[in-house]
Amino acid sequence: MTFVENFFCVLDDLTWGWSLIPLLVIFGAFITLMTGCVQFRYFKRMFAVLSPKNESADPNNVSARAALMLSVGGRVGGGNIAGVAVAITLGGPGAVFWMWAIAFIGMATSLVECSLAQLFKRKQPDGTFRGGPANTIIHGLGAQYKWLAVVYAVCLLAAFGLGFNAFQGNTVAGSVESSLGINRYITGVLLAIVTAAIVFGGIRRIARVSEVVVPLMAMIYILMAVVIILLNITEIPSVLASIFANAFGFEEAVSGGMGAAIAQGIRRGLFSNEAGLGSAPNVAAAADVRHPISQGITQSFSVFIDTLVICSCTAFVILLGNIYSPGANGIDGVVLTQQSLAYHLGDWTQYLLSLMILLFAFSSIIYNYYLGENAIAVMTQHPMATLALRIVIVAVVFLGAIAPGATAVFFFSDPMMGVLAVVNLVAIMMLLPTCLRILRDYQGQLSRGIQRPVLNPEMFSDLDIDATAWSEQSIRK
Known part of the structure; x- marks a missing residue:
């Protein structure tokens, strides 16, 4: 067991330790330049996804807005509450500026990877669509890269389907036990039942639940932050000044200064x-x-919501209070956010924050399940495989909830996520010219006065596109 743990520790060092973050930043900046800063040029169009006009022509299919909410539900989680607090504690207020900067770069990366996933998606017998980096590799790079797609799928299943779902179940049960005193077994059973009811309903039910849960949790959290900002409106200029001064080394709030902030x-x-x-x-x-x-534009908006909106809410809640002390590491993570909320609005907020953590974690569970289902579809088409996965996911959520320290077993999650990220980055960089082709097609239609561009698969006959997934698009034009 020690050998296995050491192996994954080395894998984690090789990915997250020194290679992956520079790759994400460099590739993100390169993509931003190659696409002509597409995230800024189409920023206004991002909000169009909220319009009823963008509903799916087939009410049984997943709409762009439903996909956005499911994606936001997956991205938004502990990182927005605890992660921001950790960044400020270890990097000072300047970390917030660099968090904003990487979000703007990441918006372009997300646009490219999600546009490619859409381009190479496949229509399923039930009328829904399925795709992702594994499909992009197989149909974009060719069948000879199937092995790379399988590596990606295995890592996706291990990291998101199993490891992170156990962690989310543990997070919910721990928070409820701490704030409300409810036994972990009771929380585990209830969480497993609700999870089962949703995952056995398939992607349509998952998307519908996300359309309700995600806006609810986001709006409650944003509303609290807005109230706090308004109560401390006169302090905003000094907080912003501190963020920028610390970000560029003019003010050293923690050990490491500007380097720690970045x-x-x-x-x-x-x-x-x-x-x-x-x-x-x-x-x-x-x-x-x-x-x-x-x-792709819609998913770019998802990055904006996650970091520029929700993470910023947490940052202002912390920096506008008096709990955070630069250079002091005694309080960090979710405790810092919790105590900062209590400072502004009262002790009752600990119960509301527990509810928020529950909603964040629950939305992540259903998101992680769907990623696991996608991974299984790449590895096998056996009809029992999806059923087995659903049973395993429900069990993993329950086991994660009832065992306070058991999630340490899932030490492989971060290294596996690191490997799948490297595989994904290699694929999108190899297929960047293809994405630029469809981007030019989109831009060309807009320049001709077409407000809602439509893909014509015949114009890309050299690509392995599933024409049936786009056959109805021209009719809607």
């Missing part, structure tokens, strides 16, 4: 918004849209 801001930002990690494209491919780029 390192913590980038690392926590990437962990939170998942841009380039290869998880969100699995959800993006399920959407019924007119053009791949339109879903």
Whole structure:
């Protein structure tokens, strides 16, 4: 067992330790330049996904908005509450600026990886769509790279389907036990029952639940932050000044100064918004849209919501209070956020924060399950495989909830996520010219006055596109 743990520790060092974060930053900056800063040029169009006009033509399919909410539900989690607090504790207020910076770069990366997932998606017998980096590798790079797709799928299943779901179950049970005194077994049973009811309903039910849960949890948390900002509106200029001064080394708040701010801001930002990690494209491919780029723009918006909105809410809640002390590491993580909320609004907020953690974790569980289902589909088409996965996921959520220290067994999650991120980055860089082709097609249609561009698969006959997944698009034009 020690040998296995050491192996995954080395794997973690090789990915997250020194290679992956620089790759994400460099590739993200390169993609931003190659696409002509597409995340800024199409920023206004991101909000169009909220319009009823963007509903799926087939009410049984997953709409662009439902895919957005499911994606946001997966991205938003502990990183937005505890991760931001850790970044500020270890990197100072300047970490917030670098978190914003990496989010803007990540918006371009997410647009490319999710557009490619849409382009190479496959229509299923029940009328839904399935895709993601594994499909992108197989149909974009060729069947000779099937082995790479399988490596990606195994890592996706291990990291998200199993490890992170156990962690989320443990997070919910621990929070409820701490704030409400409810036994972990009771929470575990209830969580398992609700999880089963949703995952056995398939992607349509998952998407519908996400459309309700995600806006609810996001709006409650944002509302609290807005109230705190308004109560301390006169302090905002000094907080912003502190963020920028610390970010560029004019003010050293923690040991390491500007270097610590950059390192913590980038690392926590990437962990939170998942841009380039290869998880969100699995959800993006399920959407019924007119053009791949339109879903890429939607998923770029998801990164904006996660980091520029929700992470910023946590940052202002902490920096506007008097709990955080620069250079002091006695309080960090979720405790710092919790105590900061209590300072502003009262002790009752600990119960509301427990509810928020529950909703964040629950939305992540259903998101992680769907990623696991996508991974299984790459490895086998056996009809019993999905059923077995659903049973295992429910069991993993329950076991994670009832065992306070058991999730330490899932030490493989971060290294596996590191490997799948490297595989995903290699694939999207190899297929970047293809994405630029469909981006030019999208831009060309807009320049001709077409407000809602439509993909014509015949124009890309040299690519391995599933024409049946786009056959109805021209009719809707």
